[in-house]
Amino acid sequence: MRLTRLDVLDLRAPTSRTLAGSDAVHGDPDYSAAYVILESDAGLAGHGLTFTIGRGTEVVCAAVRALAPQLLGRELEEITFDFGAFHRRLTNESQLRWLGPEKGVIHLATAALVNALWDLWAKRESKPVWKLVADLAPEQIVRLVDWRYLTDALTPDEALDRLRARAPGRAAREAELREGGYPAYVTSAGWLGYPEPKVRRLCQEALAEGWTRFKTKVGIDVASDQRRCQVMREEIGERCELMADANQVWDVPQAITWTRELAAFRLRWIEEPTSPDDVLGHAAIRRAVAPVGVATGEHCANKVLFKQLFQAGAIDYCQVDACRLGGLNEVLAVLLLADKFGVPVCPHAGGLGLCEYVQHISLLDYIVVSGSLEGRFTEYAAHLHEHFVDPIRVRGGRYLVPEAPGYSAEMRPESRAALEFPGGLEWRRG
Numbered sequence: 001m002r003l004t005r006l007d008v009l010d011l012r013a014p015t016s017r018t019l020a021g022s023d024a025v026h027g028d029p030d031y032s033a034a035y036v037i038l039e040s041d042a043g044l045a046g047h048g049l050t051f052t053i054g055r056g057t058e059v060v061c062a063a064v065r066a067l068a069p070q071l072l073g074r075e076l077e078e079i080t081f082d083f084g085a086f087h088r089r090l091t092n093e094s095q096l097r098w099l100g101p102e103k104g105v106i107h108l109a110t111a112a113l114v115n116a117l118w119d120l121w122a123k124r125e126s127k128p129v130w131k132l133v134a135d136l137a138p139e140q141i142v143r144l145v146d147w148r149y150l151t152d153a154l155t156p157d158e159a160l161d162r163l164r165a166r167a168p169g170r171a172a173r174e175a176e177l178r179e180g181g182y183p184a185y186v187t188s189a190g191w192l193g194y195p196e197p198k199v200r201r202l203c204q205e206a207l208a209e210g211w212t213r214f215k216t217k218v219g220i221d222v223a224s225d226q227r228r229c230q231v232m233r234e235e236i237g238e239r240c241e242l243m244a245d246a247n248q249v250w251d252v253p254q255a256i257t258w259t260r261e262l263a264a265f266r267l268r269w270i271e272e273p274t275s276p277d278d279v280l281g282h283a284a285i286r287r288a289v290a291p292v293g294v295a296t297g298e299h300c301a302n303k304v305l306f307k308q309l310f311q312a313g314a315i316d317y318c319q320v321d322a323c324r325l326g327g328l329n330e331v332l333a334v335l336l337l338a339d340k341f342g343v344p345v346c347p348h349a350g351g352l353g354l355c356e357y358v359q360h361i362s363l364l365d366y367i368v369v370s371g372s373l374e375g376r377f378t379e380y381a382a383h384l385h386e387h388f389v390d391p392i393r394v395r396g397g398r399y400l401v402p403e404a405p406g407y408s409a410e411m412r413p414e415s416r417a418a419l420e421f422p423g424g425l426e427w428r429r430g
Helices: 057-070 076-081 083-091 104-124 129-135 138-142 156-180 196-208 222-235 252-265 278-290 303-310 327-342 354-372 413-419
Strands: 001-013 032-040 047-050 182-186 213-217 241-245 267-271 294-297 379-380
Touching: 001 413, 032 057, 032 104, 032 354, 047 057, 057 083, 057 104, 083 104, 083 138, 083 327, 104 129, 104 222, 104 294, 104 327, 129 327, 129 354, 138 156, 156 354, 182 354, 196 213, 196 222, 196 294, 213 222, 213 303, 213 379, 222 241, 222 252, 241 252, 241 413, 252 267, 252 278, 278 303, 303 327
Parallel strands: 182 213, 182 379, 213 241, 241 267, 267 294
Antiparallel strands: 001 032, 032 047
């Protein structure tokens, strides 16, 4: 199966008009994607995307086009046979790596391409991506990862031993998830742009649907945040979990002071309390605000930053993102690191296509890597799933296991046509 053609589309949904996705830093997000279609000479196509929030998507699309020659003309089997080595070549092209390396726009573009390759490989094998990986031998999984820069924290041999130890229980854990689904929490009741009556109504509706874990956005001012947490607690009660997300708005002393003001609402975690690059800042916050946990990862650019967060004891929850990292191969590296350091993985989702992706990540974490559900639940936001060929399914506050071949992020042709950004200003005014 040879890779013959690549198209990239700039897709944008005007969610800023409804304030969906709004937080203390991103007040007007338009859920968007640089969307890749990777065609083959066998008639199958892989679909991949990188999530963005509007302006700048065109820059990611340009980066995708710059990387595309490294894929086109190659055979899929040549790539997947030693996927870790290919991932290193893709992220270390001698001139393009200067734009990162392994961070920023060039890494977002890498994710779209790598995830399209996974989608194509899984379709060829007639399996969903989570099942494709879950059926691989531990030795094959280790070969998916580029281990450079990681071996001071975790070696390939150590990862292999850990995967082998968990392998006998894979079938039982898979059967458990097929029967009961994977635990999740809901974010879409707590956007900052929503007025209080709407927050109350959305909480009530979510409770009626079986949700028991909720997240709210914070970071405007202490009094407003206390009121938002109070409203959420009034609606969801004391038995449900409540998390708060500051979206990087504070510096370190602010984060400590502010989180302490919100501790009375029994937060499980404070998410993105400061700059995503500040490893030592996260460690200081974590020490100061316990028993409130610290969560981050949505904007962690690469596996090295996660390695340092784990080594420094800086976070309680790892919120790995399917597109901020360079695709599933790098995500797997972070899952293996998180398991080594005993940090639960609670992937970041929401946006356009992220929920579709991260359901696979959580299944792999439990079935293949960690073998544990302790402290683990995946983010869910109720937006834009109708645009996907194989949209997520949730029931009773849990993700149901995806069964269709691929990585679940293929969008309907009519949705791609409707959301394609024409450029200029008319779309913003319309």
